[in-house]
Amino acid sequence: MWDSIWINAHLATLRLGKYGVIRRAALAVEQGRIAWIGARADLPGEPAQLAREVHDCEGRWITPGLIDCHTHLVYAGNRAREFELRLQGASDEDIARDGSGITSTVRETRDASEMELIRASSARLKNLMDEGVTTVEIKSGYGLDTATELKLLRVARLLGASGAVTVKTSLLGAHALPPEYQGRADAYVDLVCAEILPAAAEAKLADAVDAVCDSGSFSAQQTQRVFAAARALRLPVRMHADQFSDSNGAALAARWGALSADQLEHSNEAGVRAMAEAGTVAVLLPGMHFFLRQKQLPPVGLLRSHGVPIALASDCNPGSSPSGSILPMLNLACTLFGLTPEEALAGVTCHAALALGLGATHGTLEAGKVADFALWNIEAAAELAYAMGGNPCAGVVKRGVEVHRPD
């Protein structure tokens, strides 16, 4: 007897990165895992005889639960004023003089209580869950001192405590230089490696370590110090790479066996080839690209030809992607980066799972995998990337239990 069975549904399994459609299908769950999946006609009996609970999906579609594998979702305040100034042509210097910019988010986030951060962040998280998200990666990076970086990671853990969504945390101490370390980047990297990282590891608050390796951020040498410290603590790494310039970040990420290299607008072919050989996933951030009106496109053709899995994410952050929304990213990835709707859906399911080291248990609808899936009021899987706005999500199932119904 299975715990539950879901019938009268069309499935997009995303096996091997393809839609893998099964029409008029059934999906059975046992102890939070998918126990059986296939055409209803092939079921070994009547649903009510096979499972304790029968869910009639009334012809809806089911996909793996969506995975947002790159967010900076926990922060205080917003940067709407900066957005206005930028549209009026303000430079970074003007923005800094105005007291806006990343420093303003750091200031407000340091001053905010954990409860205030939970309140602000759970609203953004609810938005993602409304859109079918069952797993989310949350970075620190707006504290840039030990106490606040740990506060951000604790808030991220608390956001996942209910079990309605899986939260994977990344310590991003090497996000930017805090005001008190201006001009002393090496000294700040000392703090990240000798104090912030060990404290987060000790408290088991970080599932991975991230760093921004780019001109205007941290150098390859500084990034490698952070990665060496992470490796010594047995924490996997990921990287923000080549956003504004080709710093050979993609190759560096591959050399350190990074789970993912993210952004990649200016990455070169050698870097892409190294990622393919190392199994490092490419995470593209179309929302950031659009919001910053970037011109240089990430090397999608090279990623395809070298067989690098392409994931997509919201990059939810106040400065370059103020979007607590994942569905528009599928459309932007198609319209801006030339992905197919199938590649876009694989980007927020199976490939996003790989980027979080969850490929064996999440990201596809297959027997044995964790029964995280979403139900959709759509006629075809391509509609998830096709629609500009609106939310066709009809329900979210976590470990076989319906945990969320969008408003």
Ligand code: DI6
């Ligand atoms: N690149 C980005 O676009 C964000 N972080 C990063 O490394 C921007 C962060 C911010 O401006 O708040």
Ligand code: FE
């Ligand atoms: Fe980011």
